[in-house]
Amino acid sequence: METSQLNQSQEPRILDFSNDLILQSKKIPLLNPSEFETKVWAFVREFLEENPYIELKTSGSTGEPKTILAEKEKLKISAQRTLDFLDLNPKNQKSTHPDLFFALVLPIEYIAGKMMVIRALVAGAKLLVIEPKTQICFPIGCPKIALLALTPMQLSQSLEGFPEVSHVLLGGAKLNENLQEQIHTTFEKKRENNKNLPTFWETFGMTETFSHIALKQVFLKKNAFFEVFDSVEIFQDESGCLGLKDKALGLHLKTEDLVEVLSAKTFVWKGRKGNVINSAGVKIFPESIENILEAKLGFPFFVHGIPDDVMGQKVSLFLEVGENLSDLEKENIKTKTLQTLENLKDSLGKFQKPKAIFLLKTFERTLSGKIQRDKTVKEFLELM
Incomplete structure (x- = not known):
């Protein structure tokens, strides 16, 4: 991701997934689309095709990158349960918030970026498409965002001028204590001014689990543990690593993440076994x-x-x-x-x-x- 010297772009660039005509269009509904916007639209068209499978690539941060063949229906299930967990179900929201905005600020090549698009598609939301840079250029006149996913590095460089957001998902790297303190300091000032505050969630998941299977709230309140979704059961194997069964996705796997399991639904992450x-x-x-x-x-x-x-x-x-x-x-x-x-x-x-x-x-x-x-x-x- 590039680093930007600006923290605002000129105007919102929006893909309206609540509009059936746009979803049926082969042509990207944006004037003079950028290379990134073109890639995003290409993924949208691929996901909407009849082929029931889609390829996912791992990032390669802990080994050689690999390709995984995923069922689109399982990706939709993953998207829907995040929406349900955060109470962003469109059936509940659209009566009071007819314009439900999500924001994409992550590369479309990997699972985190793809899942933000899929969540927007499942919710019938309007997707703000923003170039994935270290310092995010939020558009001037940015609408209130219901859901935003980004990396801790992006957040640390983008706190100034941060838009109004309901829920922020943080993943891709561990959320350190210093950044948690920055979040607290920045948004407690806004609390004093009676401004609506975002809820920040640290995520746990991987490409193999089709995005996150557990969330940990770090603001407005601060939890010390991750909580898995209802359909997920966890255990600790003989090496101290996290194992999981995901009934909704039909997954049963062991991870390389060393944890302390507190209950059938909660755990504390300690580090990577390979590290x-x-x-x-x-x-x-x-x-x-x-x-x-x-x-x-x-x-x-x-x-x-x-x-x-x-x-x-x-x-x-x-x-x-x-x-x-x-x-x-x-x-x-x-x-x-x-x-x-x-x-x-x-x-x-x-x-x-x-x-x-x-x-x-x-x-x-x-x-x-x-x-x-x-x-x-x-x-x-x-x-x-």
Whole structure:
């Protein structure tokens, strides 16, 4: 996704899925459509075709990208239960809100973007189509949005000038404590001005589950756990990973997500199994370290284990610092980072504190902006 210097575009670009004539049209109903708008319309036409299946691509953030053949009916079921959970069922809404607006700000190539289009189709909503950039350009005169899905990175860059929204879905990366605090600070000010406030939900799901199967409210109230949909049953396997049965979608699978299951319907996410660092016999969750370091380093970063003859794996911190830095500037960054780690030693503890710091020009990322940890580290180690 590109970064924009502006936070407003000129006018709303809307696909009206409540209009049967538009749905029947082969031609995109937008004047001078952009490349992104053309791709979105192509997906709409593909989804409305009689072929009962559609291809989905995984992002590749945790391995090689793969293609999944999905039944369109199951994608509709997934869309409908999100609408039901959030009380956005068009039968309930249209009596009081005849214009139901959803917004698409995500790439159409992956499940998150596709599902926003499908939710709009199922709801018969009007879909605002907005270029998927890191800083979202909301249109001037933006109507109230009933449902918006975006990544934590997009939200962090787009809080200023954020439009009136009922529900915000956050996914694609973990929602860190710093951003949760930003959400609270930003929207509590609006509460004081008696403005309508959005409800923010962190999502849990993957391409294989046809979008999210669980939600965690992080604002207006803040929950510590995810709650799965009614048709989903969860369990913890012998390795501590989440397993699930989804009766509505006919799914039975085990994930690579390490969790603490609190009940048949609730769980706490701890991290990815493939990310766990085994250092001197101690299992360390890099996500917990990252949560402590968030917003304290001044650069994009992640924690990963690298091979070590003594410890097996060494807890290592990778910083994305960009191009054209002098040796002195790099040394200053390392010095400041070491001081930050020292200041946080009580929070980090003996085993979680990174033992090595590496400065990289750039991280490998997917099209949707997810850091490809393994690929980044592998390429770095090959150059060492």
